[in-house]
Amino acid sequence: MMDLTNRQWVKHAVTHPxxxxxxMRWKKAGSMKYAIIIVLLWFVASVFYNRLYGFxxxxxxxxxxxxIPYIVRTIVLFLTWVVGNWAVCTLLDxxxxxxxxxxxxxxxxVPYVVSIYLDVFMSHFLIxxxxxxxxxxxxxxxxxxxxxxxxxxxSVHQYSFLKTIVAIALTIAAMLIMLFLLVLLLSLLQQVxxxxxxxxxxxxxxxxx
Amino acid sequence: xxxxxxxLKKLVVIALAGIMTAAFSASLAVSAEEHYDVYNYDRWNExxxxxxxxxxxxxxxxxxxxxxxxSAPSDIFRDAYDRFFIxxxxxxxxxxxxxxxxxxxxxxxxxxxPDGSTTTLRDPEGIYVSPESDLIYIADYNNxxxxxxxxxxxxxxxxxxxxxxxxxxxxxxxxxxxxxxxxGNVYVVLGNITTxxxxxxxxxxxxxxxxxxxxxxxxxxxxxYFWKLISTEKxxxxxxxxxxxxxxxxxxxxxxxxxxxxxxTSQKTDTVKKLNPAxxxxxxxxxxxxxxxxxxxxxxxxxxxxxxICDIEISDDxxxxxxxxxxxxxxxxxxxxxxxxxxxxxSEQLGGFTEVSAIESIGGRVLVTDSRKDYIxxxxxxxxxxxxxxxxxxxxxxxxxxxxxxxxxxxxxDGNYRRAFLGISAALLVEGDYEGSMKYAKLADSPYRYNRAxxxxxxxxxxxxxxxxxxxxxxxxxxxxxxxxxxKKRRKSTDNGKEAETV
Numbered sequence: 001m002m003d004l005t006n007r008q009w010v011k012h013a014v015t016h017p018x019x020x021x022x023x024m025r026w027k028k029a030g031s032m033k034y035a036i037i038i039v040l041l042w043f044v045a046s047v048f049y050n051r052l053y054g055f056x057x058x059x060x061x062x063x064x065x066x067x068i069p070y071i072v073r074t075i076v077l078f079l080t081w082v083v084g085n086w087a088v089c090t091l092l093d094x095x096x097x098x099x100x101x102x103x104x105x106x107x108x109x110v111p112y113v114v115s116i117y118l119d120v121f122m123s124h125f126l127i128x129x130x131x132x133x134x135x136x137x138x139x140x141x142x143x144x145x146x147x148x149x150x151x152x153x154x155s156v157h158q159y160s161f162l163k164t165i166v167a168i169a170l171t172i173a174a175m176l177i178m179l180f181l182l183v184l185l186l187s188l189l190q191q192v193x194x195x196x197x198x199x200x201x202x203x204x205x206x207x208x209x
Numbered sequence: 210x211x212x213x214x215x216x217l218k219k220l221v222v223i224a225l226a227g228i229m230t231a232a233f234s235a236s237l238a239v240s241a242e243e244h245y246d247v248y249n250y251d252r253w254n255e256x257x258x259x260x261x262x263x264x265x266x267x268x269x270x271x272x273x274x275x276x277x278x279x280s281a282p283s284d285i286f287r288d289a290y291d292r293f294f295i296x297x298x299x300x301x302x303x304x305x306x307x308x309x310x311x312x313x314x315x316x317x318x319x320x321x322x323p324d325g326s327t328t329t330l331r332d333p334e335g336i337y338v339s340p341e342s343d344l345i346y347i348a349d350y351n352n353x354x355x356x357x358x359x360x361x362x363x364x365x366x367x368x369x370x371x372x373x374x375x376x377x378x379x380x381x382x383x384x385x386x387x388x389x390x391x392x393g394n395v396y397v398v399l400g401n402i403t404t405x406x407x408x409x410x411x412x413x414x415x416x417x418x419x420x421x422x423x424x425x426x427x428x429x430x431x432x433x434y435f436w437k438l439i440s441t442e443k444x445x446x447x448x449x450x451x452x453x454x455x456x457x458x459x460x461x462x463x464x465x466x467x468x469x470x471x472x473x474t475s476q477k478t479d480t481v482k483k484l485n486p487a488x489x490x491x492x493x494x495x496x497x498x499x500x501x502x503x504x505x506x507x508x509x510x511x512x513x514x515x516x517x518i519c520d521i522e523i524s525d526d527x528x529x530x531x532x533x534x535x536x537x538x539x540x541x542x543x544x545x546x547x548x549x550x551x552x553x554x555x556s557e558q559l560g561g562f563t564e565v566s567a568i569e570s571i572g573g574r575v576l577v578t579d580s581r582k583d584y585i586x587x588x589x590x591x592x593x594x595x596x597x598x599x600x601x602x603x604x605x606x607x608x609x610x611x612x613x614x615x616x617x618x619x620x621x622x623d624g625n626y627r628r629a630f631l632g633i634s635a636a637l638l639v640e641g642d643y644e645g646s647m648k649y650a651k652l653a654d655s656p657y658r659y660n661r662a663x664x665x666x667x668x669x670x671x672x673x674x675x676x677x678x679x680x681x682x683x684x685x686x687x688x689x690x691x692x693x694x695x696x697k698k699r700r701k702s703t704d705n706g707k708e709a710e711t712v
Binding site: 055056057058059061063125127128 | 253651654656659664667
């Protein structure tokens with residue numbers, strides 16, 4: 001029973017919101033390779049969404065394009081989610097390892113990522129009056145993914161319904177704290193850099209004079 | 210080998226053509242002769258270089274007219290017979306010139322009151338000449354009155370400080386600008402009134418106020434409102450009141466709408482208004498930033514300068530000229546509030562100003578008075594300016610197709626002119642050239658226009674290729690179903706085989 005290939009496991013997890021991840025856990029399935037591909041596809045989709053969207057809906061500012069915000073909004077966000085969830089759920093008797101959290105969460109993202117690609121595709125054929133179709137696809141994809149993320153966290157840690165909700169709320173709080181610390185660290189590092197650099201210029205001047 | 214040679218030849222030709230076009234375009238770019246950088250704003254509200262719509266042609270001083278220097282001229286007005294009335298404030302007189310500003314037709318200095326005695330002006334600041342009754346309205350600032358007289362200087366009416374409950378007796382009455390509508394109602398801008406222009410009926414009776422600015426909803430206002438709710442009467446009397454800035458100047462258009470402008474550094478809303486007879490601002494939903502978008506930071510004085518619209522004027526074809534006191538620039542908008550041109554500067558050269566005071570236009574000319582330099586600068590419309598005006602007027606009138614040729618010409622002068630792309634896109638859409646319309650909508654960065662053109666293109670495409678599309682869809686559907694059935698059958702047979710093996 002359930003002798004599926006890695007690709008079939010992705011399909012199984014996505015199409016069985018309530019049992020899929022339990023099955024995966026039972027069979028110890030799930031591939032890191034596919035998980036990474038999904039997250040990268042998410043990043044590519046977010047770039048597509050900005051650059052290749054149908055012109056009748058939205059004009060992106062062509063004067064400047066910076067890829068860093070897109071990396072932060074997708075890959076970095078996902079990594080913080082994984083680390084934050086792992087940190088919280090280790091304390092809350094969760095059974096998932098970091099790797100499992102990564103893989104399960106990535107699988108749960110599939111409907112959302114697909115909906116972005118579908119939106120970009122549809123935006124080239126529809127006009128503004130028909131925007132409701134694009135919106136429908138977007139909300140279905142998002143809703144599906146939210147359910148899958150919930151189910152993924154529930155089965156990867158073997159939590160009850162209520163505990164999963166608490167864990168997710170705490171994870172979001174942990175993510176915010178992490179991002180805050182990250183920003184703090186960056187600005188502090190910058191100040192240290194400026195300090196060292198000014199000392200260097202000072203010494204360089206003294207040596208010259 | 211021959212192929213390589215041909216390719217080389219082609220390359221050389223292309224390179225030569227490139228050099229020639231570059232040289233040609235370079236010679237075009239030098240055509241602007243102003244001493245400042247002519248600019249305009251693009252779709253992202255960033256300043257970009259542009260072609261000059263107006264060039265300063267000459268200046269007219271009092272000496273040129275043979276009447277001695279002007280002294281701080283503060284207003285200029287063109288009447289129905291194309292005569293110019295120049296308010297020569299410091300010399301306490303009104304100078305009337307011909308339409309070319311070459312000779313003085315009349316000087317109004319002494320006025321005869323109805324009882325036969327004469328009176329003179331003291332620092333007059335504003336003037337209006339009614340096209341209906343030919344009466345001259347003069348805002349006689351330091352005499353605290355508005356004089357209404359005919360062309361010969363016979364005063365028919367004198368409007369002084371009103372005795373009314375609405376007008377506090379503690380306030381002074383110092384009129385700065387005056388206009389009169391078709392019904393003879395007189396509107397007077399007073400420097401110390403923030404509730405709009407004082408309005409008088411044709412008999413000179415005070416009627417109330419018209420066209421007050423609204424208070425901008427800043428966070429400060431909301432905070433003040435909160436404190437007002439919980440503070441006592443005594444505390445309230447000591448706190449600062451949030452009042453809007455009073456209007457600075459106004460003008461009438463041909464249809465009788467009153468346009469007002471407000472010169473303020475703090476207020477960003479209501480700086481330019483178009484008022485209907487009820488006093489409602491028709492420009493309130495336009496979302497236009499009048500004047501410069503970014504405030505200018507001057508390193509030398511360490512201050513930032515923001516546009517202050519000190520005078521407004523509606524030209525014959527409905528364009529709105531706004532005069533910026535801060536930068537000495539004139540911002541010309543069409544009647545829909547689209548920016549057409551920016552010209553003028555703060556400098557000593559011709560076309561530059563130290564303290565602008567009033568603006569007036571006649572045909573393709575714009576006249577600006579400077580109360581420090583004491584002369585009038587005349588700007589002439591350039592070829593580019595006249596084509597843009599032609600195209601804009603046709604476009605705003607709904608003649609999209611007729612505007613097509615002028616818009617193409619505009620693009621030859623200035624390939625950055627966004628409104629030209631919009632105009633061409635609209636014209637091509639009317640003509641049914643959807644693909645061209647889409648192309649120009651894309652160049653104009655207008656999703657709205659693109660959407661409409663795309664809708665037409667899609668409908669046309671679908672009806673033209675309906676058979677092909679149906680066939681392709683049917684083939685794909687049939688192929689998909691067939692493949693599915695085939696795979697299912699094969700899987701079943703292999704599964705059966707597996708089961709057979711295990712058993």
